[in-house]
Amino acid sequence: MRSEKPKKKKRKWLRITGLILLILLIGIGVYGYTIWNSLTSAVDSMHEPVDRETTKRTETLNLEQQEPFSVLMLGVDERDGDSGRSDTMIVMTVNPEKKSVKMLSIPRDTRTEIVGHGTTDKINHAYAFGGVAMSMDTVENFLDIPIDYYMQINMEGFKDIVDSVGGVTVNNDLDFTYEGVHFPKGEVTLNGEKALKFSRMRYEDPRGDFGRQLRQRLIIQAVLKEGASLNSLTNFDDIFAALSKNIKTNLTFDEMVNIQKNYKQAAGNIEQFTINGTGQKIDGIWYLLVDDAEKTKIQTALKDHLSVK
Structure with missing residues (x-):
């Protein structure tokens, strides 16, 4: 996808966080037929x-009864030559009674x-083996929790x-340069x-994939x-276009x-x-091995948040 010089945009929007990547669950307020139709x-x-x-x-999960639910976010890098694996896997559990979201990163290895x-x-x-369905089944089995929804994100198009x-704006804890861009420690503003690029760098980070x-x-x-800080919508066409091109989900509009x-x-x-484990080579391939105690700890925390046994 071509790089485009980012436009200067007014930072006043309607609270559409529920739509951008789903974790933006804060509020879709839609005024006017044109915006509603675009949405x-x-x-x-x-x-x-x-x-x-x-x-x-x-x-069956009932969102109208405010039951806790889970989402698997899959960041798929679609650059030329990419193998089609999901390089980013994040499970979110949302509990309205506890007024909290848990965001678990699963190391790809x-x-x-x-x-x-x-x-x-x-x-x-x-x-790579079975697409979204196999990813959901595999993560569900690994974490021993229901995976209710998915959101597949084209990471190359995430810049849009x-x-x-x-x-x-983010608070960067590691000074590094990646693909010709320097990211100093401290607060940095990113287009x-x-x-x-900030989210892709891996090998220069001493923490590896965890970083x-x-x-x-x-x-x-x-x-x-x-999204949460904005209260009026000016460039909704840009937002909706970026979402529709780069995100797939089984969530319906009503949901x-x-x-x-x-x-x-x-x-x-x-x-x-995130999940902690020990790196080890098996038959010449590097894996992250998660022991039973760590897996049980993660599973228990997520089950409690979802109110499931």
């Missing part, structure tokens, strides 16, 4: 059902059973989403192109913060409206965490 068209373009059944829920493929491999290979909200996951979450939260209506207070309290 519904964007959601129609984004909507892509997935053919699967969860075994982790005994009853995590070794686990690939459900439906009959192999044990890196967890991000599930997408950042630009559509006028750029983001879409720089935000994409990259941290920066990805910083960008996502920054978009959330930007998004229910989330906006019943869950927006939860987005004010986001807890970020």
